Amino acid sequence: MIAKYRIIVLAGCFILFGAGSVFSSYNFPPPEFDSNYIKPVMEKLPAGADWLSYLDIVVLLGAILLSAWASLKKRSRSVIVIISLFSLAYFGFYKEGCICPIGSIQNVAAALANPGYYLPVSVILIFSLPLIAALFFGRAYCGGACPHGALQDLLLIKEISLPKGLDRSLSVGAYLYLGLAVLFAVNDSGFLICRFDPFVPFFRHTGPFYMFVTGGVFILLSTFIGRPYCRFLCPYSALLKPLSLVSKNKVTITPKECIVCNLCAASCPYGAINEPAAKAPDQKRPRFFYIAFFIAALLLGSVLGYFTGGFLSRYDVNVKTALEIHNYYNTGTKSAVILSENAKEFIRKGESNEILFTLAGETVSHYKRSGIFLGAFILFVLFLQIVYSLRRPKREIYEPDSARCVSCGRCFRDCPIHRKAAQKENENKKS
């Protein structure tokens, strides 16, 4: 009974924190029409000093290296949590989630497609550092340096484990998103990853309402599904996964021998621990079948991608405006047509419809051409997914799946061998 009252009292205290500002009124002068009001000149904040962007890179590198040390050498979940909290505070709330390696994919893609696009060295470094680190330390960036990952990791309260098949199927989403984001970036149609980032509105305390809704959905999901964005949508994870597979140093669950106790697999909320398995009986696979399947997949992907590109071009601003303008001038009742701001501006400027249609036509062609690569890429990923699911390697102990393991350190904590070793170390230190 006392506990209930205490909750109510606590809640009341918390309400008082914000009540004042919620009920305060917003005061401003009424509009004036008679006085010669002069619009104030819009003040632009000065750009941040160059060295500050390099400071961010140093901090990013430091966070990645510390995270790698904590997961590979120190083997401490607590240290990883501390680094995560720092990354969330610094890269998330202080730097407001920009620029991050996830979004930088689009800058790099745009620069590769358009030689006139300016790509600062700092952005190249932010894009490449976690990838290079993945070659040596696995997904150390995801473990402690990524604010998106840190937020989701800290939100996880009661995890439910997804069936392995569903987990693998959903993870295709990250590759699809990567392909779409690159397609839009190379065609100069905007940065999808930034526009639909679910966590940035929380970091900045502002943003369109739909972003708050998607962010809210991901936050809720994160409370019972381990890192849903990282596993099923993050386009950067789609790049990190293959690199982590070949990383030089890989996370190990136990410091010594595995006793096959199953505790680590139960502790991993990301389904990133492979169980021991007997090797499947030798079956002679027809290699030519795989090759033919692979070529057919690429060809089918290219054809489908070409026409899908044509469809996706409708989301480009030129094509969208051209469709609206065409509709506007070919509809009997112009007033009934609701125009976007871009279309209104186009009509206001009085530019030639024909040039707009020409530009839109060129954009559609670019989309179709780049759609070929998107389609081939998607079918390639699906092909690998199916082939990978057929693999049955022999495994005698529990091992982290290098591609999926985000170096969070939960499995160390639950491993009895690790605990024993840590206890022994503590005793040695005391003595």
Place this chain on the structure above:
Amino acid sequence: MKTKNLNTLSLVLKQTAVAAAALFFLSAGGLVYIYSSGTVANIKDSPALERLKQKLEKEPANEALIKSFREVDLQERALYFGKSELLETGAKICLVFLMLFLISQRGYSLLNGRIPKVKKGSESNYHFGGSFKSLPVYASASLTGILVVMILFLLSVMGSARFPWQAEKSAPVKGAELNKQWNGFRGLNGRESAAAGNYASIWNIKSNKNIAWKTSLPVKGYSSPIVYEDKLFITGSENKKLKVLCYAAATGNLNWSSPVLVTSKQEEAEVMTEEEGGAGYCAPTPVTDGEYVYAYFATNKLVCFNLAGKQQWLRDFGKPENIYGLSASPVLFEDKIIIQADQGEEGLSRIYAVNKKTGKIEWETKRPDGASWGTPLVIDYRGRKEIITTTKPWVIAYAPASGKELWKAECLSGEVSTSASFSDGKIYVMSPDSQTSTIALLPGGTGDVTRTNIAWKMQEDSQAINAPAVLDTKIVIALKDNIVMRASTDGKIVWQYKTEDEFWASPVIAGKKLYLSSRGGKVYVLTLEGKLVNTMDMGEEISASPAFQTDKIFLRTNKNLYCLKEEKK
């Protein structure tokens, strides 16, 4: 004692977490309710204000209405800013509760974390793991593959349809891509920029590098070549005999050369020739709609030929009275050919619209006295078509359907040989007095708009007699000894490139490069950033602007016609 303290702390953390979580959901729900409870998206979209605004427009002096407008405006602002502030503060409160919940929940988990224990027999899975457990993964991967391919197929079907403007475009131009045609003076609709293409930026007339073909011209004239699909047209005179010539664009072979057949005695109209310092008989560039080619000459005659070279009709506008010779090119607009014939004699200057099928004058409008040499430009401004013309001292806009004067601005001086350009909602004209000025005008309006519609005026440091090339928000002006790029917004110089040359031909933007042909016989190719790519010496004067098609450049020099195309490596 220590355990008791820990237990108390654990309990407090648990209760804090529960309270913070409850308040987080409560405040988040409140925010969603506030957001969706009728806040206007923007004050200017307020229907109440819009109604009052309309009333005010009708009764601007109604004091009571003004007072009421102010009150409603204040209320709407209070509502909008009040709710915005509330949402912003609410979001911060949500965040604070969320953080509080996270911290207390983490703390509680840390204090109450249970160490898992090894279960007996857990290793028994070992022998069966892979072979059976991978089956659902395989099935799921295959299903995902099928699902994604089906989605791609669906999007492909939706993406394979032609866009509405593409479907319409194919009909009138008989399969040709209209934007790749260079069908009149300064290209399609006088826009002076070619569709994207890989055009040669280097060639050499001595080594024949990138010269697809070259043919010597049997006629002379300052007019520019035009090209439509596989046909290239030029006009010229041979011993005062006016001709229209058609070449095969692919090979440079002459398809036909047709003289202009006249019936009137005015065929003997005397024109100041090129040698005498005039514009000659054939300064106007012809225009084609893909079915017929229309040529206008300094003798003040408009002629129509079919694509086989047979004359269809001739329209004589009377004896010309223009000191250097008429040089405005005909302009195609829907079913009309627009002719601007500005003459020195009093009361003779006219602008005509001629029916392109019959050659009959559909309308004619008197223009201010005084000769000028610029070509009209048809623009589409906010859905209203305007014919923009230049003469001293006016820029005048006419309605293409009726010839009615729409507006005029007094801003030109000197001998006006320059034509207007249009981009970014502005018209650019040049006043070629002793020192050329570049002027940006806002289209639209009625009557004399000199005071209201001049956006900016910039003085150049030398003279120009051509037309500026425009691309989005940039204007390129080819002056004597100087090439300048200005920003359309304020007219400020973006870059300039100094030459020791003179340009009669108008600059052209093609394939993200700038092509300028000089009287000195050189072709300058510059990047849009003002960097010189190459200079090619053609060895003879150039007065005509080049024509562009897909990957070919057609260049008319004083005596020759060239097709320039990058050779495949």
